[in-house]
């Protein structure tokens with residue numbers, strides 16, 4: 001509890017949810033991981049610019065509190081399905097950045113052995129069933145995982161992350177309905193960053209808030225400020241409790257913003273520079289959380305510096321690991337298409 | 343600029359064709375994801391929204407099944423939609439409307455309606471976009487009576503075939519290889535059409551016929567240029583349309599060269615190469631064959647992310663050279 005004055009910690013009762021629910025050490029870990037997500041994506045972006053990573057990538061910079069808040073109450077064997085913008089979810093669920101970098105570099109040590117890349121990043125051992133190249137593709141899969149949990153009585157809760165754009169796919173509606181009629185332990189998390197590629201929710205979606213869709217499927221629909229870690233974590237905590245108690249699904253709409261373009265080929269012609277700068281300057285989720293931690297006396301400047309340094313080293317080491325890892329042999333081209341028989 | 347040598351990229355050629363189609367016929371309009379201010383994921387629609395407005399260049403929500411169906415409904419009732427799938431892979435989401443509705447509506451209603459619908463599908467691998475954004479699914483749609491399926495291989499044909507597709511009373515599916523979008527070539531100004539259902543001989547030769555589709559046409563031409571130095575004379579047939587197939591051009595070419603190599607990017611098994619091989623085997627050209635027919639197609643795997651694996655998944659120029667050489671030298 002370096003830096004936290006005793007008087008402040010004793011008055012935790014009046015602080016927001018996470019400061020009452022989790023230990024200072026856990027919360028400092030959260031800040032660490034938020035930085036890890038941010039620096040991972042900045043590192044990946046730089047490697048891409050330098051031609052070390054090919055293809056494309058979708059960065060979640062600006063959405064870190066959402067990924068961390070949702071995953072906060074999850075147990076290690078709870079599961080998630082993720083999206084094309086899935087690096088943050090992956091790290092929040094416990095992935096190592098070294099193996100993520102290795103995947104981006106197309107190496108055999110990567111989480112998908114170099115076959116998937118950024119858009120299919122996964123960590124099955126930690127419960128991440130994978131990012132997805134198909135908008136809304138992961139939503140029914142999460143419902144299926146929740147059905148397994150119920151049938152196999154594992155007690156697992158499943159979270160499906162998706163974007164605002166996904167709420168207009170048929171798969172979203174079909175999946176929510178089934179989850180509701182079968183009361184499955186699944187949480188639908190819409191990370192509403194205002195746009196599906198270039199199309200604003202106002203232009204794409206008939207309801208003002210995506211959480212309103214929940215009413216059509218008789219489940220709670222909750223709106224949170226996705227850039228405030230505590231708000232997201234609190235909503236997730238309640239939804240997890242409800243799911244574990246067998247009371248069925250919840251739809252959480254986490255309102256947030258992506259600082260970067262949609263992908264590497266975006267010219268940002270559908271939004272203004274002022275809008276982007278406003279979100280970056282005034283609502284950066286890491287800055288907001290860091291300030292809170294500092295103001296509440298959970299960390300001091302030195303503690304923050306230590307986190308930043310540790311993260312920088314983790315990122316540098318991860319990139320080195322990826323570079324030094326072997327590439328797949330061409331002869332293995334058709335591996336993993338079907339299950340290998342011993 | 344001299345009209346005779348004016349060059350455009352493949353993407354520009356398509357954009358110009360869409361503009362001409364909209365100028366000529368007010369029923370023509372564009373629908374798709376991010377085709378407006380974004381200009382399309384591959385900048386094919388570009389600034390058309392500025393010229394034609396949001397009533398004729400319509401951004402849809404991310405709703406492929408519904409969007410495809412809306413296009414079908416509009417086509418049946420008097421409009422002429424050109425629907426862009428952002429990636430051909432997402433045809434899988436629109437398949438119900440394409441296969442069960444668009445393709446069959448005229449037939450099921452005994453000819454009482456037509457479905458003058460154009461759908462565009464950016465297809466193929468080579469961009470590092472991995473397994474769900476790199477597929478070549480044209481043979482899926484080529485299997486469906488009621489649809490026409492084309493794969494223009496040059497900027498010239500991309501424009502002319504799109505204009506032919508817009509004029510066609512039936513649904514036409516256009517597969518555009520993403521790596522072709524930047525390819526430059528001669529594109530005449532103004533309105534012209536390139537017929538659907540007609541193959542084109544890109545290079546005359548005596549020793550071997552290569553039937554290629556889409557991006558493989560240029561690769562086959564590159565291979566042929568190399569083999570010319572070895573005294574091997576290759577004929578390259580650009581199939582251009584996979585439904586309805588131009589049987590006669592293929593048969594006549596094989597009768598002339600006595601050897602057939604099919605080259606296509608899609609997964610080899612059950613692909614267009616099987617159809618071309620079979621149509622030759624079933625025809626009078628069979629008696630002319632001096633060697634077994636050979637197919638070069640994609641490996642039996644989804645497209646991997648790793649760039650070297652990705653390249654190895656689909657036929658490359660050296661693969662075509664090796665296969666053609668073996669065929670002509672009688673190694674096969």
Ligand SMILES: Cc1ncc(C[n+]2csc(CCOP(=O)(O)OP(=O)(O)O)c2C)c(N)n1
Nearest residue numbers: 085133134135163164165166195196197432
């Ligand atoms: C079925 C399908 N349609 C379209 C796309 C292309 N695409 C990829 S991401 C995206 C935008 C998604 O928006 P949203 O769901 O809001 O997620 P965000 O990118 O904002 O995180 C689009 C149109 C796709 N991958 N899959």
Ligand SMILES: [Mg+2]
Nearest residue numbers: 163164195196
């Ligand atoms: Mg979005």
